[in-house]
Amino acid sequence: MRICLLEDDMAQLHLLNMWLCQADYTVFQFSTGRSLMASLRQQSYDLFIIDWNVPDLSGIEVLRRIRLRFGEKLPVIFATQRDFEEDIVEALNSGADDYLVKPVRKNILLAKVKALIRRAYPVSATKLLSFPPFEIDTDKSELYRNGEAVSLTNKEYLLALELFRNLGRIVSRTELFQKIWGQDGSPSMRTIDAHVSAIRRKLPLSPDNGYSIVPVYGFGYRLDCQSPAEDS
Structure with missing residues (x-):
């Protein structure tokens, strides 16, 4: 599975990337919203993990553009320091499938990623x-x-x-x-x-x-x- 990670804190970006790679996901890293959106001209992803406060194009705007372009199928997780109720509501109403408040815990993140992938891409038991x-x-x-x-x-x-x-x-x-x-x-x-x-x-x-x-x-x-x- 190809996971797109948007995070401008380099230490956090490295940590999340390490966890996801250890779980055998292929990770594509971006530190700005515009660089992520530009990559969509050449790449496609199975799941997005997005921070809210990133340079030049906020995470919430990236989310809205993803939904406008690809519809509702692609799973999106918000991982951000914003913990106000109105922020969580806005992100979920804008199309986020889940919301994590930093500091992100490894096992919770991986469990949520696995659950969203299972829901978005069900695997048939039959061949x-x-x-x-x-x-x-x-x-x-x-x-x-x-x-x-x-x-x-x-x-x-x-x-x-x-x-x-x-x-x-x-x-x-x-x-x-x-x-x-x-x-x-x-x-x-x-x-x-x-x-x-x-x-x-x-x-x-x-x-x-x-x-x-x-x-x-x-x-x-x-x-x-x-x-x-x-x-x-």
């Missing part, structure tokens, strides 16, 4: 994922449409799996490149776009089958549920 008319058998690495296997390369299968697992969520090209090709650095736009075109054609992903891949300019892709009526 067969169902997105009618599609099914994905993660044991066999096979994707089926109406019960018939679709012929996909390994990379095409992994890309389709990642998009279905993040249904309705924007996934950056960088994240796709790292997860599927296992490489750091700048992704090859041509490589990813070619594979997206392939699975769009082979499945096919169209309103007739209930889904469409939406390109997000300069960022990545989002797989949406879409009925024929919505497309007309």
Whole structure:
């Protein structure tokens, strides 16, 4: 899981980063609100931990922009020294999922992170994922449409799996490149776009089958549920 951490106190930033990395999370650190928002042009995150009082763009404004851009699904925790009732109410009403008053305790933070991830990204006990008319058998690495296997390369299968697992969520090209090709650095736009075109054609992903891949300019892709009526 990719956690975005916004904190301008370097000692606190280092401490939170250490705790999260020890728990096997991938952490991206920012000390200003604008640098975090700028990163969203290239990166995507699974959870945010945000301080309120940070330079140039307050944590509460960052939260509002995240909600405006990505909706309600992405979990956000506030970790701040502000302990007044009106501050807690404002943060929760602005879209925060939880609120921690500093000093943050390690075990409480990790428990809240785990709980929010469990709620936002439920893991099915079965190895067969169902997105009618599609099914994905993660044991066999096979994707089926109406019960018939679709012929996909390994990379095409992994890309389709990642998009279905993040249904309705924007996934950056960088994240796709790292997860599927296992490489750091700048992704090859041509490589990813070619594979997206392939699975769009082979499945096919169209309103007739209930889904469409939406390109997000300069960022990545989002797989949406879409009925024929919505497309007309």
